[in-house]
Amino acid sequence: MLSGSGWATCRIWDGSTKHRENVGYCTNALADLLKGVTGLYGPDGVQRFSFDLEPVEARWILRRRSSDVNITDRHFPDMLTSFDAPDGEGTLVWTSTRPRTCLAHAVLMAAEKVRRTHGEDGYLQKWQLYAFPTTELETLRPLHLTTDNCPLQH
């Protein structure tokens, strides 16, 4: 969800625990999220990307475990200095293990909702530095549809 200019609210829930973060516009956050989930269909079992909470770094670590994904969100006090810091130095703020198909489905639906709500022009106006990640969205969608056998509506 995009709020004011240059800020987005990231909300994630797994049915039991909810978590939200306000993400600044200095990184291409939605594209990074889509690419991270797309990476879970490749040979690398671990994907990382960071949201800039200005100044806090929210580092998301996705670990594939057969058909499940362990999702961890760790916070570091200052994005400018924490890029090299090992995951273990961050404060664990949220973790959950979900089937990959559920994660991919939720991320796809969320990205599409953002596009429906704001349009690609509106997105660029609000996010300013980055266009809506159409390529990343259209890369993840066929992987999810063909590999996961998702029974839900798209």
Ligand SMILES: [Zn+2]
């Ligand atoms: Zn689906």
